[in-house]
Amino acid sequence: MKRERKLGKGVCVIGAGMPKFGMFNDRDSKDLFAEAFKGCIGSVDKGIDPKDIDAVYVGNATNDFFVHQAHWGPIIADVIGHVPKPITRTEGACASSSQAFREACFAIASGFYDVVLAGGVEEMSKLSTEEATEGLAIFSFPDELKHGFTFPSLYGTRAVSYSEKYGAKWEDLWDLTIKSHNNAALNPKAQFNASIRDIMNTRIERAKAKGQPVPEWRDEKEALGDPSFNPLIAWPMHLFDCCPMSDGASAVLLASEEIAREFTDNPLHVIGLGQGSGTSLSLSEDLCSLEGVVYAAKEAYGMSGLGPEDVDFCEVHDCFSIAEVIATEDLGFFKRGEGYKAQKEGITARDGSKPINTSGGLKCKGHPVGATGTAQIYEIWKQLRGEAGERQIPNPNIRIAGTHNVGGHGGTCTFTLFERR
Amino acid sequence: MVESPFNDISYNKFLTEEKLMGSRCTKCGTLFVPPRPICTKCYAADMEWVEMKGKGELITFTVISVGPPFMIQEGYDRKHPYCTGVVELEEGVRVVARIEGFDNTKPESIKVGSPLIVDFIHRDTGEKRKTYLAFKPLESAEKRG
Numbered sequence: 285m286k287r288e289r290k291l292g293k294g295v296c297v298i299g300a301g302m303p304k305f306g307m308f309n310d311r312d313s314k315d316l317f318a319e320a321f322k323g324c325i326g327s328v329d330k331g332i333d334p335k336d337i338d339a340v341y342v343g344n345a346t347n348d349f350f351v352h353q354a355h356w357g358p359i360i361a362d363v364i365g366h367v368p369k370p371i372t373r374t375e376g377a378c379a380s381s382s383q384a385f386r387e388a389c390f391a392i393a394s395g396f397y398d399v400v401l402a403g404g405v406e407e408m409s410k411l412s413t414e415e416a417t418e419g420l421a422i423f424s425f426p427d428e429l430k431h432g433f434t435f436p437s438l439y440g441t442r443a444v445s446y447s448e449k450y451g452a453k454w455e456d457l458w459d460l461t462i463k464s465h466n467n468a469a470l471n472p473k474a475q476f477n478a479s480i481r482d483i484m485n486t487r488i489e490r491a492k493a494k495g496q497p498v499p500e501w502r503d504e505k506e507a508l509g510d511p512s513f514n515p516l517i518a519w520p521m522h523l524f525d526c527c528p529m530s531d532g533a534s535a536v537l538l539a540s541e542e543i544a545r546e547f548t549d550n551p552l553h554v555i556g557l558g559q560g561s562g563t564s565l566s567l568s569e570d571l572c573s574l575e576g577v578v579y580a581a582k583e584a585y586g587m588s589g590l591g592p593e594d595v596d597f598c599e600v601h602d603c604f605s606i607a608e609v610i611a612t613e614d615l616g617f618f619k620r621g622e623g624y625k626a627q628k629e630g631i632t633a634r635d636g637s638k639p640i641n642t643s644g645g646l647k648c649k650g651h652p653v654g655a656t657g658t659a660q661i662y663e664i665w666k667q668l669r670g671e672a673g674e675r676q677i678p679n680p681n682i683r684i685a686g687t688h689n690v691g692g693h694g695g696t697c698t699f700t701l702f703e704r705r
Numbered sequence: 706m707v708e709s710p711f712n713d714i715s716y717n718k719f720l721t722e723e724k725l726m727g728s729r730c731t732k733c734g735t736l737f738v739p740p741r742p743i744c745t746k747c748y749a750a751d752m753e754w755v756e757m758k759g760k761g762e763l764i765t766f767t768v769i770s771v772g773p774p775f776m777i778q779e780g781y782d783r784k785h786p787y788c789t790g791v792v793e794l795e796e797g798v799r800v801v802a803r804i805e806g807f808d809n810t811k812p813e814s815i816k817v818g819s820p821l822i823v824d825f826i827h828r829d830t831g832e833k834r835k836t837y838l839a840f841k842p843l844e845s846a847e848k849r850g
Contacts, residue, residue, distance in 0.1 A: 437769045
């Protein structure tokens, strides 16, 4: 990186929408994206005519594999009435819609377009767990895929390395899991709209109703340590360390800064954009860090003139519990080896000094991979405008927020900074 | 051997012959396993083949309970998990491989740093024949040998 990056022209977010994430057998990708689009258009304070949208960028990772249908650009353009205007599909695994968002920013910053929609969609629930496991494993490097690596296992190996280097045990990640679920319980759009305690109570009630032995967990941690409640997926990642398979879509509307206030008095300014890449497990020098995230953060901080201490809160890519710890260290929020302690001390809770994943994160909100990047921006949009309802961050002075999105196990990494002015 | 292109296809073909092969940049000496056509250190494109001795140590690992369909077909499931990991070879490069010979039902007993020796897992025959790179504990191999 020879100089600090800047956009040729200021870009703002003027709307955002997403339907509840989950597993749906009555709706497909077209329906989900139509809902995200409707929500996004409806969120523009002073209204917008969809005919004024110049172009669309849509992220989709692998519907080609999951539902055996490719070429999603025109399908999405058709369902939202955008034909014959241009649409471009982006693919960066789980960071696909963050790439769509970046392309939308560049398209406006170049002066070519004024109003652009960026979003993402993914439909993962139609396959069996094993088939979907393979569908996600194809986001790894060829040699990893061949030797049977799955996504939980790629992060599992990073967790083993983190444990070796810094002494954190799997049990140290339980506070993080409990925190994510506490946030998701307050998010009506989360796939798991329930705390760990809620889930334990459901299991206890079910056991009573069926006349089965009733589990006697004293607290959430005892439940998380019980293999019947929290079975192993890929050592040391257990079920509650992992994000679910999800269907979902999300969309955000962008406009050049010059005209943003024609649409809303309360836009979010894009103040930092960063993207990096990463290599395979065998070539990663430090398995406790994603080098692409470090690069992306440097780029985004450089563009904004800000540092990690200036970020009031952040949505990070917690596809697995250990991923959240590594993310908070790579972004500079905490020192190396200290991320898991910050989680335990409540610093990252909604009422902590650095709230992380107020939405519940990927692990609880759901992770329809191609939709995740712009869904993170949806959360930032809600929080910075004071519209997050029950899960609103109590600190009224929040102004700067970040979204951190990772495709693969570090192959594609983005970090974006937003400001409410 | 000299004519084989420096790529994954050649690497996998050598594995079926129980050879773990890499490419070394003739300009700067950097070693790559699997082999690469271009040196990503000095950008030279002149490589030579080198055979690895097959000894190394376990850098990190995981034990997988829920695998993709092709591993389930091999008989692995929640009760019979399999182990994969990263191995650092004596020559200084790291490879991903299947890890054999540990008790996968007790992942906490598997130790990072364990000395390992190469093994090759062959599946299918004829044109479908495929070989997976694997490593097993050096100790158990010596005892049996």
